[in-house]
Amino acid sequence: MKVHRINRCAPLLFHMAGYFCSPDPNWIHLSRLLTDYELMVVVKGTLYIADGQREFTVKEGEYLLLAPGSDQHGYLHSQCEFFWVHFTDSELLLPQEMDPNSASFSDEIIAVPEHGVLNDTTVVWNQMRLLLKHHRLYDDPHIAAADTMVVLCLLQHQCLRERPASQSAVKKDDLQGKILDYLNWHIHENIRVSQVATHLGYNEKYLSTLFTAMTGESIKHYILVQKMEIAKRQLTNTNVPITAIAANMGFSDSHNFSTAFKKIVGMSPREYRKEYRE
Secondary structure (H helix, E strand, C coil), X not given: CEEEEEECXXXXXXXXXXXXXCCCCCCCCCCEECCCEEEEEEEEEEEEEECCCCEEEEECCEEEEECCCCEEEECCCCCEEEEEEEEEECCECCCEECCCCCCCCCCCEEEEECEEECXXXXXXXXXXXXXXXXXXXXXXXXXXXXXHHHHHHHHHHHHCCCCCCCHHHHHHHHHHHHHHXXXXXXXXXXXXXXXXXXXXXXXXXXXXXXXXXXXXXXXXXXXXXXXXXHHHHHHHHCCCCHHHHHHHCCCCCHHHHHHHHHHHHCCCHHHHHHHHCC
């Protein structure tokens, strides 16, 4: 597998970032010659994209990192949503072909496989949200570059063989990770706690109590907060109608969605879009 190498000691130059939602099922990625790195982290659907040498199918929970000089183009219609960020490494290192399972960590080089599956989508997606939030609030390329570097380090740790962890730590985090993974994969649906409990084979009350003890919030509250985070991005970054956003988040109607949104965010979806629209 091709593994990109980025010098963590050399300045990273941030260019731009955002969150993209395909406007319709017939959308296809544009064709262009990349002059910088582009990282795409798919949140929903499937992205069909090529680099001139290989065609990639990037599914929900996966990412793709294309290097400068790539002949980037879509090869099939893609209905998807993804985070994206463009950046340049001031010391461009050539990628290497290596086995991700045998690659080792280095204090100088961040090694990121070209295409990978995230072990923990929550961590990476939240860091991408933080990058966009900081970029919107401060418009400081140095902060954005630091946030981008964190994302790349997370990808390295998730997609290359990680440093050994203690058995007790693995057991402690395993169930919480399974719950979060299931919730994140089904966040666009009308998820019920009973549905999560059945899927994982636990009693509903026991699972709810355990999750609250581990995270400090209930499963219901976590689901609602995550739905509203996605809704906020769509309100500020797209022209999707509020009724459509409500349906996309698994709500039966826009009234219930607006009530839930105001409960979590403190203002209505319409007010939020007017206040924070870029």
